[in-house]
Amino acid sequence: MKPDIKDRADIQQLVDTFYTKVRADDTIGYLFNDVAKVNWEVHLPRMYDFWENILFQTGGFKGNPMAAHVQLHQKSPLSADHFQHWLKLWLTTVDELFEGDKTELIKQRARSIATMMQVKVHPSNDPRSIM
Numbered sequence: 001m002k003p004d005i006k007d008r009a010d011i012q013q014l015v016d017t018f019y020t021k022v023r024a025d026d027t028i029g030y031l032f033n034d035v036a037k038v039n040w041e042v043h044l045p046r047m048y049d050f051w052e053n054i055l056f057q058t059g060g061f062k063g064n065p066m067a068a069h070v071q072l073h074q075k076s077p078l079s080a081d082h083f084q085h086w087l088k089l090w091l092t093t094v095d096e097l098f099e100g101d102k103t104e105l106i107k108q109r110a111r112s113i114a115t116m117m118q119v120k121v122h123p124s125n126d127p128r129s130i131m
Ligand code: HEM
Pocket: 028, 031, 032, 036, 037, 038, 039, 043, 046, 047, 050, 062, 063, 064, 065, 068, 069, 072, 078, 082, 083, 086, 109, 110, 113, 114, 117
């Protein structure tokens, strides 16, 4: 039996594992590496804050994810396939490492945020639920 996500250290492990895959990914890697040219020393701690706040209400995250992805989409279009692929990578990474109530919650939140983000980026194409 795998552990549930219990603290920031677990979130760090999850986020680091996820973005290691993202950076090497044929479908979405270029959006991070070549389009946004992400500074990982800044982005990874921001993502720890984001997910820690979602699971444990720590209040650490200051950002505007919807605006960030609309901006990215203006530089290079984000398709439904990109979102689906992001989500598939996230869900499989979570399942590889953890199981339990917080684990289910982090997957559910990712599904709903990815769906909302896709609607925000493509307002005419409301997918309701992408996975
Ligand atoms: C097609 C799918 C996606 C792509 C290609 C993508 C890519 C990116 C990129 C390039 C950034 C900017 C990094 C930087 O500041 O240098 C970013 C930021 C971020 N992403 Fe995504 N992302 C995707 C989906 C998602 C989803 C589904 C979530 C949440 C469930 C998410 C959460 C975030 C957050 C919280 C930030 C930080 C925003 C801020 O600092 O205000 N992303 N993303």
